[in-house]
Amino acid sequence: MSSDRGLQVQRTTLAWTRTAVASAGLLGLLIRHALVDGGGVEILAAVVAAVATVTILVLGRRRGREIDRRLAGGTTAANASAGRAALLVGAVGVLVVAVTIRALTTSP
Amino acid sequence: MSRFSAFARPTWLDDGVNPDYRFTLANERTFLAWIRTSLALLAAAVAMVQFLPSFRLPGAHTAITLILAADGLLVTALAYKRWAGNEQAMRHDQALPHSPMLALLALSLAVVAGIVVAVILAGGT
Numbered sequence: 001m002s003s004d005r006g007l008q009v010q011r012t013t014l015a016w017t018r019t020a021v022a023s024a025g026l027l028g029l030l031i032r033h034a035l036v037d038g039g040g041v042e043i044l045a046a047v048v049a050a051v052a053t054v055t056i057l058v059l060g061r062r063r064g065r066e067i068d069r070r071l072a073g074g075t076t077a078a079n080a081s082a083g084r085a086a087l088l089v090g091a092v093g094v095l096v097v098a099v100t101i102r103a104l105t106t107s108p
Numbered sequence: 109m110s111r112f113s114a115f116a117r118p119t120w121l122d123d124g125v126n127p128d129y130r131f132t133l134a135n136e137r138t139f140l141a142w143i144r145t146s147l148a149l150l151a152a153a154v155a156m157v158q159f160l161p162s163f164r165l166p167g168a169h170t171a172i173t174l175i176l177a178a179d180g181l182l183v184t185a186l187a188y189k190r191w192a193g194n195e196q197a198m199r200h201d202q203a204l205p206h207s208p209m210l211a212l213l214a215l216s217l218a219v220v221a222g223i224v225v226a227v228i229l230a231g232g233t
Contacts, residue, residue, distance in 0.1 A: 008129065008130060008133050011133070012137055015136070015140040016140060018140070018144060019143055019147075022144040022148060025147070026147050026154070030154060032158065033154055067129075071129060075126055076133070077126070078132050078135070078136070078195045080121055082139060082188065082191055083188060085143065086143070086184055086187065089146060089147065090181065092147075093150055093184055096150045096154060096177055096181075097177045097178065100156070100173050100177045101174075103157035
């Protein structure tokens with residue numbers, strides 16, 4: 001039971017880490033885009049993506065410790081911060097839509 | 109009046125009964141997998157405008173880029189809805205609700221693949 005517990009914590013923490021990596025990948029692309037295309041929307045998109053990446057990293061590490069603690073006490077709870085993560089990624093998504101529309105309509 | 113607030117603890121989190129922790133964590137990992145899918149779609153859209161020139165087939169480049177970006181946004185919204193719906197269903201011992209996300213994504217990517225075939229047939233870039 002306790003080895004399964006450890007495995008569950010590990011798998012969930014890993015899932016958060018992988019998500020942070022994916023967010024960092026998008027951030028890299030957006031930073032490059034902001035450097036190349038230099039508009040206000042582009043810069044905002046990169047900034048929000050940076051906030052999202054850091055937030056996901058922090059939430060993931062906190063969640064790992066939280067699960068560990070709760071399982072040791074015999075319970076667990078759904079992640080109260082999932083909404084925050086989704087909202088930030090959603091904000092990045094809105095800005096990416098804006099950035100792509102802008103790039104598509106101002107191309108020569 | 110909505111009970112949704114991304115920065116407060118959702119009220120339904122404490123409704124019903126705590127499900128087996130393995131189901132809760134599996135649901136969370138599924139949510140994160142969908143978020144990663146969304147991030148990949150958004151990255152593909154940005155890469156399209158950054159690295160790929162227009163295609164010979166008029167409108168194809170725009171169509172693919174917009175489909176990828178819109179899907180990226182939609183998947184994140186639906187992923188959260190699915191996660192919350194699943195967790196609430198588990199807490200009240202109900203069947204897991206159906207999400208249209210899978211069908212939406214499969215359809216969108218099939219359309220993109222079709223456009224790519226047309227782009228190739230029209231002579232590429």
